[in-house]
Amino acid sequence: MHPALNTPTRLQAAVFDWAGTVIDFGSLAPMDAFVQLFARYGVRIDVAEARVPMGLAKWDHIHALGTAPRIAAEWQRVHGRPFGDADCDALYEVFTPMNAASVRDHAQLIPGALSTLDALRARGLKIGSTTGYNRPIMDVVQPLAAAQGYVPDNLVCAGDLASARPGPLMMVRTLSDLQVWPPAAVVKVDDTVPGLQEGRAIGAWVVGLAISGNTLGLSQAQWQATPAAEQQGLREQATAELLAGGAHYVIDSVADLLPVIDQIEARLARGERPD
Template identity: 60%
Template sequence: MNTSLTPPPAVSSAPDALSAVVFDWAGTIVDFGSCAPMGAFVRLFEQFGIDLTIEQARGPMGMAKWDHIQALGRLPAVAAQWERRYGHSLTDADVDRLYEVFTPLNAAVVPDFCDFIPGALEAVAAIRARGLKIGSTTGYNRPIMAVVTAIAAQGGYEPDNLVCAGDQATGRPTPLMMWRCFADLGICWPCTVVKVDDTEVGVQEGLAAGSWAVGLAVSGNAMGLPLAEWQALTREEQQRRRAAAADRLYQAGAHYVVDSVADLQPVLDDIAARLARGERPD
């Protein structure tokens, strides 16, 4: 306690320079189109006698996978099937059972979807060259990420930390995983951090933590197409779908939306300039 007559020094304002970029994984750094979980979700519900479409499976993407399964079970079409087959609404115990089956299903397929998104490694190198730290959060759990991180490391990508679904009391869209990143990376000022994600809840995670949020309209779940399928579209169809995906991310609150991490550097330049002028994400 300060017992002198001299007032304590004022707490300094937040720094005016970027400190870190926090990336999502699937659809952001690896797995163009965020395709790995989709087939696993469909096969999971199929094993329990429930029909699920890829479009339905994509809806809650970015959430922790337990929460994702629960959200799918609450879809009217899925809930009706479940009640007809099992005689009751989907319970938490049912979600636990589905989740236990899902994890090995997803872990088995992720090696087939771990190619880096074009430009991702170059973007990471450029961020390192800026002297920034690189954090990561994901809707995958630890067992699945043990597979993904090993493959990514062999390819040259090793972020400074990893926070998985299930590591904290709650996941996206709450800020707890981002706060864990701040603690791991030694960051005191959320406004100096940029969150980069391809899902609405991932964008909201960054906003909730007080960081800048950049959405990815083409490389991930918002578009939902593998690279070859995206490239096969006509220019007009690409533009139509890009605009729709970008609108979803802007509606979620993204400060910026670009196609993929390959387009990130000009955004970081702009955010750095805004910080230097005293602007903040909120």
């Protein structure tokens, strides 16, 4: 391989998650669906519990909830058997249309997303996307995003490949779709640890979003109504969680990405690579 292919001096692509990253400030759409899903089967869960596995493919997310100790014990009590893969399959089939209905109300672009993405394209970067949503849900989301001006260069969904986050396969497919290499020429932007880890798994730069996504789980109105001192405490807590999960950088939202792109490109120009 030509040495230049492994020693990029500029970024070639930025790959974005969807909910909590580009759309749906607070990543709110899946939460009610998860709570209602388990309630339909007689098991109470709360939003805080529902958020814990966020970023995983939705089948994996449901499985993680159903096998969490408290929820598993309640499932055993209600149904008289342990939560198993067949139960997960059944819940997943019910969940998909529930989440597809919910995303219709939570598909608004996050403020600053479109201008940031336009600026990246103007700099010559390709725009990739991966998501924990499956294809039927994204069939609802994509036209809603497109109507607001967001049309990425590719889309890889959970379920498209044999495994999803936190492994690298969705990113491998994305780089193939975009015809971009090496991974050091790519930045992955995400609001969840599994989404950051799929970027780390392939060797990309990863940027975590502390405020706009699942880590806090607040709507934009709730965040804006939070006193400044409390905001800073929440920001520090979310930042620590995302850094511990593998982020090279943490920012509030995608609106704050461009200065980080400048920093990464300066590092590339110095011969640095993602650690």
